[in-house]
Amino acid sequence: MSGGQLRSPRHPGSIHRTANDVDATPHLVMGAALTMRVRKPLLAVGIGMLSHVVLDMIPHYHLAWIMGARGFALVDLALGICLTLVVVALAPVPWGSLMGAFGGALPALERVIAGQRYDFLERPPFGLPHLEAEPPWGVATEIAATVTALALAVRQRKYRRT
Ligand SMILES: [Zn+2]
Secondary structure, eight states, X not given: OOOOOOOOTTSTTOOOOOSSOOOHHHHHHHHHHHTTTOOOHHHHHXXXXXXXXXXXXXXXXOGGGTTTOHHHHHHHHHHHHHHHHHHHHHOSSHHHHHHHHXXXXXXXXXXXXXXXXXXXXXXXXXXXXXXXXXXXXXXXHHHHHHHHHHHHHHHTOOOOOO
């Protein structure tokens, strides 16, 4: 099935997903937070991708699934990038953290570039799950994941002399 169609989340039996909407903020920030001390770039990318898979197993909701919410998709992306830069700035190994964020976003990036509704880890042969939940809980888990990642980042921040 080709992606790209915009369907109403409220339409019975519809699949929320389109080719272009992502939930950038939790994936970017979690990828960055988990790899703040990782010195091997490829390992950081791998950890980021793994965190993407784990987050997708937690039922969640993409704000862009609200019909016509292109603005939300941009807000999500901008917020994700801003918070990621904060995490990278706090990281003892900023480069590792940046690569982790890249790994966290990689499956979604692949999906958007390929114009697919599901990313390569969700398509055969892997067929990994992407679990969804309606608001408010689906949005609450997105926020919880982001806050958890930020808390992790604060805990792991590099030592600062005062
Ligand atoms: Zn998702």
